[in-house]
Ligand code: DTR
Ligand code: CA
């Protein structure tokens with residue numbers, strides 16, 4: 001039997017037989033402490049987005065360039081998927097060369113609004129073609145990562161924001177507009193901007209931006225884990241949208257697989273391919289869905305997700321008093337609810353407006369589950385309501401505004417399986433008070 005005991009993070013517990021469990025969530029060796037490991041991003045999904053963007057270009061004069069119908073159709077396509085996935089989306093307009101341009105911003109609800117992790121890519125092509133590698137590849141990878149965040153119902157400690165920029169090909173116009181209209185106080189909340197422009201080149205190299213060291217290391221350690229050598233991206237200072245953010249002091253990073261430059265023989269030794277251009281269709285009409293290396297697209301899409309999960313969940317919650325119950329509680333299949341309880345004591349006043357609620361439920365097909373936090377006075381806070389479909393296990397920290405609740409008392413995690421076949425159990429339930 002494991003005890004439900006109060007313990008101060010970092011303090012030595014005075015209680016015998018203390019059940020100590022690590023922070024919930026699988027972590028790879030390269031992850032900072034407390035980070036959750038990202039899911040695999042299905043490259044087939046990313047390629048489907050590219051096929052859709054190719055169709056959009058074909059239906060709009062062959063391109064997706066600023067000021068053309070194909071660009072606005074691209075914005076509408078991406079926005080519709082994000083709206084359906086629960087994002088708060090904003091289409092931001094700007095004018096360039098007398099023509100209206102558009103940025104799309106998507107915020108994932110939740111997380112610390114004062115610490116924003118942002119990923120972005122330009123969605124416009126040049127006028128000569130569909131722009132599938134440049135930059136459907138980055139746009140599709142960022143889109144699919146955002147959709148993966150939704151599928152996982154990720155509750156990161158930081159706030160996640162995604163951006164798709166207009167008129168990059170005309171001089172980073174859309175991202176410059178976004179940054180310029182952002183109040184200084186809002187800029188300072190962005191702890192990282194990650195840029196993805198050309199990440200599926202047909203003769204790929206694996207380049208990591210060397211701007212912010214921590215972001216650079218996040219990407220490098222990911223590729224090291226794959227056994228894929230990387231090089232510092234030397235071509236790009238000022239050459240893509242990260243420059244707009246870097247110019248106002250925001251930490252930036254990103255990935256690149258190469259454009260019109262020729263791969264050296266040493267790079268061929270390192271990465272394979274040929275000593276020709278990384279992308280022979282750069283800014284050409286042949287930049288279509290056949291102008292993609294699937295392995296590079298897959299690896300880089302997974303690296304996008306790795307960075308979002310690592311940087312978005314990587315900061316461990318501030319030290320506080322932890323009340324935890326790690327006793328396993330079986331969840332009966334399609335039946336009555338069960339609970340796991342912790343008794344909170346010694347805390348003055350009310351619970352915080354951002355109460356971290358650590359939940360670890362081992363259960364196949366989490367779409368069966370309804371999960372609630374029950375305060376001592378019986379108030380119910382729904383944490384999970386049948387979302388997630390066939391995904392397995394709930395393994396995350398929710399943030400609940402419990403400021404109207406007196407802290408001390410018996411808090412319960414209530415779990416009910418409301419569909420037949422899949423089963424599981426509550427593995428642990430944890431509350432952390434500042
Ligand atoms: N300016 C980008 C392509 C590009 C060229 N060098 C780099 C370096 C890093 C990122 C992107 C690029 C474009 O044509 O969209
Ligand atoms: Ca993948």
Ligand code: ZN
Pocket residue numbers: 126134169283
């Ligand atoms: Zn370009």
Ligand code: ZN
Pocket residue numbers: 122134135168197198
């Ligand atoms: Zn580009």
